[in-house]
Amino acid sequence: MLSISVRGEQMPASPIRKLVPYAEAAKKRGTKVYHLNIGQPDIETPPAIVDAVKNADIRVLEYSHSAGNESYRRKLVQYYTSVGIDVTHNQIMITTGGSEAIQFAFMVCLNPGDEVIIPEPFYANYNGFAVAAGVKVVPITASIDNGFALPPISEFEKVITPRTKAIMVCNPNNPTGYLYSRAEMEALKSICLERDLFLFSDEAYREFCYDGAFVSALHLEGMDQHVVLMDTISKRYSACGARIGALVTKNAAVYNAAMKFAQARLSPPGLAQIMGEAAIDLPASYFDAPKAEYQARRDLLVRRLNAIPGVFCPNPGGAFYAIAQLPIDDSDRFCQWMLESFSHEGQTVMMAPATGFYGTPGLGKKEVRLAYVLNLHDIAAAMDCLEAALHQYPGRTAVTAPAALASGV
Amino acid sequence: MLSISVRGEQMPASPIRKLVPYAEAAKKRGTKVYHLNIGQPDIETPPAIVDAVKNADIRVLEYSHSAGNESYRRKLVQYYTSVGIDVTHNQIMITTGGSEAIQFAFMVCLNPGDEVIIPEPFYANYNGFAVAAGVKVVPITASIDNGFALPPISEFEKVITPRTKAIMVCNPNNPTGYLYSRAEMEALKSICLERDLFLFSDEAYREFCYDGAFVSALHLEGMDQHVVLMDTISKRYSACGARIGALVTKNAAVYNAAMKFAQARLSPPGLAQIMGEAAIDLPASYFDAPKAEYQARRDLLVRRLNAIPGVFCPNPGGAFYAIAQLPIDDSDRFCQWMLESFSHEGQTVMMAPATGFYGTPGLGKKEVRLAYVLNLHDIAAAMDCLEAALHQYPGRTAVTAPAALASGV
Structure with a gap:
C-alpha cells in the first residue's frame, strides 16, 4: 500500500x-x-516598482544568478547601510520570499533532531519549516501580561540541551507586534555567545516600528558568526505576491552551504527581482x-x-x-x-x-x-x-x- | 564551535x-x-506572455492561493487536456519552478533513509533535493551504447529494497535527450504496480520531441495513485527565470500533504503566474x-x-x-x-x-x-x-x- x-x-x-x-x-x-x-x-504596492517590471526590456527571461542578480544585491547593500547594517553583496542571498531564507537556515544550520528555541507565540509556519528540516522547535512562553516581552534568559537556559543549535526571534514580532529592546537583543547575544548558538532573526517588519528603536541582530557587535537574518520585501513594500526575500549572514560557511541549496533550485523569481531592485530607489520618505x-x-x-x-x-x-x-x-x-x-x-x-x-x-x-x-x-x-x-x-x-x-x- | x-x-x-x-x-x-x-x-520568451505581465492591473501584489491562482490552474486543465492528460484544477499545484515540485514530491512521499531509483546519468540537482529530504538516490546505469534507453526492469528489481519508495524518470531526458518509448513506460508501470512504488515523472521537456511519440506517466492507465508529475514553464516557453512549475497528481493524499508544504511557503511567484496563465492562450502553432x-x-x-x-x-x-x-x-x-x-x-x-x-x-x-x-x-x-x-x-x-x-x- x-x-x-x-x-x-x-x-x-x-x-x-x-x-x-x-x-x-x-x-x-x-x-x-x-x-x-x-x-x-x-x-x-508602490506603482514605481510595478512599473519597473512593466518597463523592463525582456527578450529572454533567463535564470538569474542563484544568489540573485548581482545588481540587486549591490543595491541591497545601500539599503542595509541605510538601516545601519554593514554587509557586502556577497553576504546577501536573494531568496524566494522570506520563507525560503528560513528553510535554508534550518537546513544549513541544524541537523535532523537538533533544536531551535523560539519564544511563543510565534509565526506558525516556523513549525512547517521545522518539520521539513526534521528540526525540533522548543518554545519558551512569552506572556500577554507584559506585552509578550522576551522571556527571561533563565527560561532559555532551562531548555538548552546538547541538541540546541539556535534561538530564533521575529522582530518586530509576528504575531504579537512586540518590538525587542536593545537590552533584550543584548541578552540574546550574551546567551548565543556563551552557549555558541546561532541567532536566527526574522526581520520582515523592520520598517514598521512605532515606539522605540529597532535593533537588528546584525547591529549586535561580535555576533558575525552567529547571526542569520531573514528578510523579505513582502510587507516592506506591500508586495507579498512577489516572493522575494533575502538571507543575510556574515558567516561564510553558512552562506556557502546555503548557496548550494540555492543552486539546486537554480534561481529566485526573475520578474520580482526587478521589482525588489527598483524598490531601493524609492525615496526614503516612502x-x-x-x-x-x-x-x-x-x-x-x-x-x-x-x-x-x-x-x-x-x-x-x-x-x-x-x-x-x-x-x-x-x-x-x-x-x-x-x-x-x-x-x-x-x-x-x-x-x-x-x-x-x-x-x-x-x-x-x-x-x-x-x-x-x-x-x-x-x-x-x-x-x-x-x-x-x-x-x-x-x-x-x-x-x-x-x-x-x-x-x- | x-x-x-x-x-x-x-x-x-x-x-x-x-x-x-x-x-x-x-x-x-x-x-x-x-x-x-x-x-x-x-x-x-513569447512577447505575448511578457506583455501579459506588463498589461496586468496590479494595485496590490497579494499572496496568491498556495496552490496557485485558480484561474491559472483551470487554464492548465485545458493545456493538459491538449496533451492527452486528464486532470482537474484540484490535481494541479503551481510551484516555484519544477524544482519545488521535485522537493515537494521527495518530502511528501519519502521518509529520511528511503530510496528512489533513478536511471543514470540524471539531472544533477536531483541529488541536492535528495540530500535536503534525507533521501537516498539509487542509480541504475543507462548506457550510451543504446542511446541511454531505459535499463532492463531486471536491473531495477536487483536494487529494490524495503526502503525503495519510488522510481524517477525525466522524459524526454535531461541530460541524455532520450525519449522513453511506450513499451518502456509500460515496463515502468508494471514494476511500480507490482512493487507498489511511486513513479515520479519530470516532464519539463514534453514539447520537444523529434522522433517518436511522447508518453506521459499520466497517460498510463491504472497508475492514478502512483504517479507524481513534475512540470515547468521554464523550457516550454523559454521562461527559466520566471520560476513557475507544477506538481500534478491524482493521488489525493500526496496532493493534500504537498498542499501543507505549499501553505508553509505561502504562495508561488505572483507576477510569473500571470505569464504562465497567458502562455495557455498562445496558439497551438507556437x-x-x-x-x-x-x-x-x-x-x-x-x-x-x-x-x-x-x-x-x-x-x-x-x-x-x-x-x-x-x-x-x-x-x-x-x-x-x-x-x-x-x-x-x-x-x-x-x-x-x-x-x-x-x-x-x-x-x-x-x-x-x-x-x-x-x-x-x-x-x-x-x-x-x-x-x-x-x-x-x-x-x-x-x-x-x-x-x-x-x-x-
Whole structure:
C-alpha cells in the first residue's frame, strides 16, 4: 500500500487558513467578512516598482544568478547601510520570499533532531519549516501580561540541551507586534555567545516600528558568526505576491552551504527581482505614509479593543499585528462561531485563533491575533462586530483582568 | 564551535556551475566562450506572455492561493487536456519552478533513509533535493551504447529494497535527450504496480520531441495513485527565470500533504503566474518554430560530433541535450582545459562533464553533455572548436568505438 511520508503527515496545516471554508460560507450567505486574520496588507504596492517590471526590456527571461542578480544585491547593500547594517553583496542571498531564507537556515544550520528555541507565540509556519528540516522547535512562553516581552534568559537556559543549535526571534514580532529592546537583543547575544548558538532573526517588519528603536541582530557587535537574518520585501513594500526575500549572514560557511541549496533550485523569481531592485530607489520618505497609516490603525484597534469589557490588548510596538485576550472559552470555537453563527448588521470579522501560534498545547485559548491590514473605517466596523459578538457568544466567560491590566502596564 | 549541519556539508555543489570561474577567466582574456554547458535556451520568451505581465492591473501584489491562482490552474486543465492528460484544477499545484515540485514530491512521499531509483546519468540537482529530504538516490546505469534507453526492469528489481519508495524518470531526458518509448513506460508501470512504488515523472521537456511519440506517466492507465508529475514553464516557453512549475497528481493524499508544504511557503511567484496563465492562450502553432529550430540544431550537432574521429553521440529523441563520448582521459579535466588552456581562432566551448550526472563514482569520464541552446552558426563554430581541441588535448586517448557504433545502432 502506497503511503505518504511521516513528515507529510506531521506537516501542520496552516492554522490561519483552516477557517477559510467558514468565511467562504459566510460570504455566500451575503455576510460581509472583515479579514483581520492574515497579514496581507491593503496598502498599494508602490506603482514605481510595478512599473519597473512593466518597463523592463525582456527578450529572454533567463535564470538569474542563484544568489540573485548581482545588481540587486549591490543595491541591497545601500539599503542595509541605510538601516545601519554593514554587509557586502556577497553576504546577501536573494531568496524566494522570506520563507525560503528560513528553510535554508534550518537546513544549513541544524541537523535532523537538533533544536531551535523560539519564544511563543510565534509565526506558525516556523513549525512547517521545522518539520521539513526534521528540526525540533522548543518554545519558551512569552506572556500577554507584559506585552509578550522576551522571556527571561533563565527560561532559555532551562531548555538548552546538547541538541540546541539556535534561538530564533521575529522582530518586530509576528504575531504579537512586540518590538525587542536593545537590552533584550543584548541578552540574546550574551546567551548565543556563551552557549555558541546561532541567532536566527526574522526581520520582515523592520520598517514598521512605532515606539522605540529597532535593533537588528546584525547591529549586535561580535555576533558575525552567529547571526542569520531573514528578510523579505513582502510587507516592506506591500508586495507579498512577489516572493522575494533575502538571507543575510556574515558567516561564510553558512552562506556557502546555503548557496548550494540555492543552486539546486537554480534561481529566485526573475520578474520580482526587478521589482525588489527598483524598490531601493524609492525615496526614503516612502515609508512615512504606510507607517503613519499602520500606526493610526494600531492606535484605533488597541483603543477599541481595550474599551470592550473583559478584553485586554497590549500596545504592540511594531509590525501590524496585535494579540488580544478575550473573555471566551476557546478562541478556535469563538472565531469559527463568528463566521458560522454570528453577524452584526450583516457583517462579521475573521480573526486568527492564537492557539495556532503556540507550540505548547493548550495555550492561546483566550487569545486571538488581529492583523491591522484594513483601513480605519473597516477596523472601526470590525470592532463594532467584535463588541457585539462578545455580548452574544454562548461561550463567554467571566471577565478576568490579566495581572498587567490590573497593574496598569 | 558553531558548525553547519551534516546535510549542509553533504549538499553537492552544482557540477554544471563549478567550471564558471574558468569560463570567466577565459572571457577576461578575450576568448569567446560558446556556452553549451547549461540548459538556458536563447529562444525568445513569447512577447505575448511578457506583455501579459506588463498589461496586468496590479494595485496590490497579494499572496496568491498556495496552490496557485485558480484561474491559472483551470487554464492548465485545458493545456493538459491538449496533451492527452486528464486532470482537474484540484490535481494541479503551481510551484516555484519544477524544482519545488521535485522537493515537494521527495518530502511528501519519502521518509529520511528511503530510496528512489533513478536511471543514470540524471539531472544533477536531483541529488541536492535528495540530500535536503534525507533521501537516498539509487542509480541504475543507462548506457550510451543504446542511446541511454531505459535499463532492463531486471536491473531495477536487483536494487529494490524495503526502503525503495519510488522510481524517477525525466522524459524526454535531461541530460541524455532520450525519449522513453511506450513499451518502456509500460515496463515502468508494471514494476511500480507490482512493487507498489511511486513513479515520479519530470516532464519539463514534453514539447520537444523529434522522433517518436511522447508518453506521459499520466497517460498510463491504472497508475492514478502512483504517479507524481513534475512540470515547468521554464523550457516550454523559454521562461527559466520566471520560476513557475507544477506538481500534478491524482493521488489525493500526496496532493493534500504537498498542499501543507505549499501553505508553509505561502504562495508561488505572483507576477510569473500571470505569464504562465497567458502562455495557455498562445496558439497551438507556437511550438512549431522552436521545435523546428531545436531539431535543426540537434541534427547539426549530432552530425558534426559523429564526424569527429573517436567521437560518438547517439541521436537524442527529445529535449535539447546530447551526451557525447569523446576520446579523452577525463571529462572534468578536458572541459577545464578547454576553458583554461585552449582556444581556436579566439574561441572555445564550455560543456558539462558527464561525471556530474552519474550517481556511480567513476562513470562519465569520457562523456560530456552538450545543450543545444545556441543558434546553428554558433553550434557550427563550437564544433570547429571541439574538433580542434580534440587534436591538441594532451589527455587524448586511443579511439575506442563503443559497441553500439560498431554495430551500427
